[in-house]
Amino acid sequence: MEIINLQEKVLDLSDEQLKSIYSAASRISQDSIEELTPILLRVCLNCETGVLKDELGRVIFHLQKTERLDTRIGLEKLLHGALKVNAKEVFKLLESGAPDARDLSERIKSIL
Numbered sequence: 584m585e586i587i588n589l590q591e592k593v594l595d596l597s598d599e600q601l602k603s604i605y606s607a608a609s610r611i612s613q614d615s616i617e618e619l620t621p622i623l624l625r626v627c628l629n630c631e632t633g634v635l636k637d638e639l640g641r642v643i644f645h646l647q648k649t650e651r652l653d654t655r656i657g658l659e660k661l662l663h664g665a666l667k668v669n670a671k672e673v674f675k676l677l678e679s680g681a682p683d684a685r686d687l688s689e690r691i692k693s694i695l
Contacts, residue, residue: 593666593695600694604666605659607690615681616658622676623661624652630668639664666691 596604611619627635627643635643643664646657665673677688 593670596663601663603694604663604691607687607694608659608662609655611655611658611683611687612681615683616655617653619676619680619684620652620657620661623658623665623673626665626669626672626676627661632668634667635664639667 624643624647639660642660643652646652646654646660651657652661662673674688674692677684677691
């Protein structure tokens, strides 16, 4: 699937798709969460378009401020935000990671 099409689909996620992505992310091991969250945060912080100036951005900021980004909810929110910012980078990151991260990448692609 072409990454540009994925980026457009991420911006128009339905609630059901988002729930499915969060459900897939909940299957990631804690070790993978601790490896992925700092990188996903960097992707979110490199946003130049302002797509995270919404409730999702406020949640990510709050989780960062309370040092809870390396939790399951932190992964879910960072994953959602990073997909909105730069889906290509997120898929590249997931596909080069641990087996559960590669599995997550495939699940997200099938959801989209």
